[in-house]
Structure formats: C-alpha cells, structure tokens
Amino acid sequence: MEKIRFKVQLACVALLNLGLFQWQNVCFPVLNCHSCPVAVFSCPVGIIGQFVGLGLIPLSVVGIVALAGLTVGRFLCGWVCPFGFVQDLLYKVPYVKFDIPRWTRFVKYGVFVGLVIAVPVFLTPGFPVYFCRLCPVATVESAIPWAVINGTTDILSLSIRLVVLFAIVVAAMGHRRFFCKVICPLGAILAPLNRFALLFPKRDENCIDCGLCNKVCPMKTKPDQAKFGVYDNAPEECVSCLDCRKKCPTDSIKLWG
Amino acid sequence: MVRRILFFLLLTLSVVMTIYGGFFRKFLVYDNLEKFDKLKNVGISIKVPGYAGSTANFKPESQWFSEPEMVRAMTFEGVKRYRDGKLISNYPDLRMLKGRIPCPT
Numbered sequence: 490m491e492k493i494r495f496k497v498q499l500a501c502v503a504l505l506n507l508g509l510f511q512w513q514n515v516c517f518p519v520l521n522c523h524s525c526p527v528a529v530f531s532c533p534v535g536i537i538g539q540f541v542g543l544g545l546i547p548l549s550v551v552g553i554v555a556l557a558g559l560t561v562g563r564f565l566c567g568w569v570c571p572f573g574f575v576q577d578l579l580y581k582v583p584y585v586k587f588d589i590p591r592w593t594r595f596v597k598y599g600v601f602v603g604l605v606i607a608v609p610v611f612l613t614p615g616f617p618v619y620f621c622r623l624c625p626v627a628t629v630e631s632a633i634p635w636a637v638i639n640g641t642t643d644i645l646s647l648s649i650r651l652v653v654l655f656a657i658v659v660a661a662m663g664h665r666r667f668f669c670k671v672i673c674p675l676g677a678i679l680a681p682l683n684r685f686a687l688l689f690p691k692r693d694e695n696c697i698d699c700g701l702c703n704k705v706c707p708m709k710t711k712p713d714q715a716k717f718g719v720y721d722n723a724p725e726e727c728v729s730c731l732d733c734r735k736k737c738p739t740d741s742i743k744l745w746g
Numbered sequence: 747m748v749r750r751i752l753f754f755l756l757l758t759l760s761v762v763m764t765i766y767g768g769f770f771r772k773f774l775v776y777d778n779l780e781k782f783d784k785l786k787n788v789g790i791s792i793k794v795p796g797y798a799g800s801t802a803n804f805k806p807e808s809q810w811f812s813e814p815e816m817v818r819a820m821t822f823e824g825v826k827r828y829r830d831g832k833l834i835s836n837y838p839d840l841r842m843l844k845g846r847i848p849c850p851t
Contacts, residue, residue, distance in 0.1 A: 549771075556760045684749075
C-alpha cells in the first residue's frame with residue numbers, strides 16, 4: 490500500500506503542476522500554490538484569503554472544499570497533497586525524531602482564523618504575516634522560482650519566507666507530517682469534515698485492540714495518548730494513509746464499507 | 747442518525763454553494779478608478795491598448811465577472827476595493843484581468 494501511495498502522490502505532484510495548461514478558475518482542495526509557474530489549479534487557501542480581504546466569500550471554492558471534505562476528507566492530504574508528499578520524504582531523512590504535545594493540533598485552526606481570515610479582513614492580504622506571505626509551499630513553488638526567473642528586489646520578504654521554510658523542513662524531518670498536523674489551514678478546514686467523510690478507515694469486529702496501528706500512525710501526537718489508532722481518538726486528523734492497515738495483524742482495517 | 751442528517755445537510759449546502767458560485771454569481775468590477783483620479787488631477791496620459799485618445803476621453807468601464815473569473819483574477823491579486831466600496835481592477839486596465847498568468851506573490 491505504501492508503494493501505491495508513493496506512486497499516486499508522485500503522479501498527483503506531476504498532474505497538479507503539469508504546466509501544459511492552466512485552469513485557475515477552479516480550486517483544487519490541496520495546498521498547491523497557484524503562483525507556481527506550472528501550477529494547474531488555484532489554491533483554495535490563497536483564494537479564500539484574497540476574497541475575505543474584499544469582504545466576500547468565495548462560494549464555489551468553499552463549496553468545492555466542503556464537497557471534497559465530505560466525500561474523501563483528508564484522504565486528499567494523505568494521497569494527493571504535494572506538500573504532504575514532500576513531508577513524507579523529509580521524514581525519511583535520518584534526523585533526530587521527536588514527539589509534539591497533543592494540543593499542537595489545534596494550532597492550525599488558529600492559523601486559519603488568524604493568518605488566513607483575520608489578517609486580510611482587518612489589515613490587508615499584502616501584510617507580511619498573511620498566510621500566503623509565509624506559506625512554505627508558496628516559497629518553494631512560487632517565491633523561489635520567480636526570484637530565479639525575474640530576480641527579486643524584496644530580499645527581506647524572501648529571507649523571512651526562507652527562514653519559515655527552513656524551520657518547517659527541519660520540523661518535518663523530526664516529526665512526521667508536522668505541517669499537516671500543526672499548521673496547515675486547509676487541514677483545518679478539512680479536519681472537521683473528516684468526521685463525515687465517506688472515504689475513511691474503519692475497524693471491523695476482527696480487531697484485537699493490539700494497538701499496533703497506533704505506533705505507525707503518522708498523525709498521532711503522543712502514542713500513549715491515542716487509543717486505537719488516530720481514527721478513533723481524533724478522526725479529524727486521519728489522512729487515510731493506511732499505514733495502520735499494513736501493520737494490522739488481523740487485517741481488520743478497511744478504507745470504506 | 748444525527749450524523750447522517752448532518753452529512754446530507756452539509757452535502758446539499760456545499761453542492762448548492764458550488765453550483766451557485768460556479769455558474770450564477772456575478773461581480774461588477776470597475777476599471778481602475780484610482781488611475782482616473784490621477785489622470786483627472788494631474789492630466790497625465792498612459793499607454794494602455796484601446797486608450798489611445800486624450801485623457802479627456804477616458805471613461806471608467808465596468809464588466810461583470812463570474813466567480814470563477816474572479817477566482818482567476820485573485821490568483822494574481824487583480825481586484826481590490828475602491829474608497830466607495832466598488833470592486834476595481836488592481837491593474838491599469840480592466841481587460842488585463844482576463845487571460846493573464848499569475849504574478850509572483
């Protein structure tokens with residue numbers, strides 16, 4: 490399953506950044522910056538921030554994200570999101586591994602409300618702490634490529650971006666899916682809908698509560714605080730990676746049904 | 747049962763939002779009114795295709811944008827609010843909003 494997921498993630502990175510055509514009238518509900526020279530779709534977080542800055546709600550964008558959340562939920566984070574894929578790769582780098590407190594998963598809701606909504610509404614989307622100005626995905630996919638293509642005069646802004654990116658890369662090497670768990674504002678939108686998602690891992694009656702699923706779950710915070718896998722304890726965090734299914738001795742975990 | 751009802755309510759709401767926003771919602775976007783203010787005050791002329799005439803002939807234009815067109819325009823921060831609350835082009839000409847590729851953030 491891990492190999493299939495790797496291939497799917499790789500294909501999605503390529504498809505979302507094909508560069509052959511741009512269909513940016515439409516948002517695709519993953520964190521993939523539309524300012525990337527080769528991005529195909531718009532980023533919902535960037536569009537929501539820009540719209541609320543004008544005092545509007547982008548109904549089609551919110552609708553698409555909600556539809557995705559209700560049908561496939563955070564499966565998108567686990568299988569489709571390019572930055573999720575990058576984090577999966579970063580965690581494979583030999584580095585000091587660490588746990589983070591359980592409360593940190595609530596930080597992303599604050600990031601969404603504060604940096605994506607409040608900053609554009611009360612200040613402006615041009616303000617330096619607006620989420621897109623700090624977003625590591627925008628730094629990798631947009632700020633750096635455009636700085637190389639066009640050159641940049643805003644060294645300070647680029648430097649701040651690079652510092653944030655470096656910090657998140659280091660954190661992602663030490664803690665699996667750190668950005669998804671703690672910071673991602675799109676994760677904050679999809680997480681509450683994950684409780685309703687049709688595509689979601691479920692345990693059947695064969696489960697012996699061995700807790701092996703717990704140990705491999707990338708979205709757990711502290712292993713001793715989770716019950717029977719993250720999908721029981723905090724279903725909003727599950728990215729449907731199915732690493733738990735691979736370890737399950739009784740094969741009692743199914744993605745649907 | 748409650749969960750199922752809530753699921754169908756949210757699903758219906760999101761479908762309605764997507765269809766209304768995607769196909770029916772329109773925004774009236776005006777040409778860059780700040781440009782016209784400047785022109786009025788200073789009397790400068792700018793080189794914009796279609797505005798070859800004198801500054802006296804310039805008139806603010808407006809255009810209806812569908813929400814997907816607005817989404818595209820917002821990918822390069824193409825629309826902002828004027829002082830009186832009107833949506834205006836962030837670029838010298840309204841027509842620059844359609845068919846433009848995103849700029850670096």
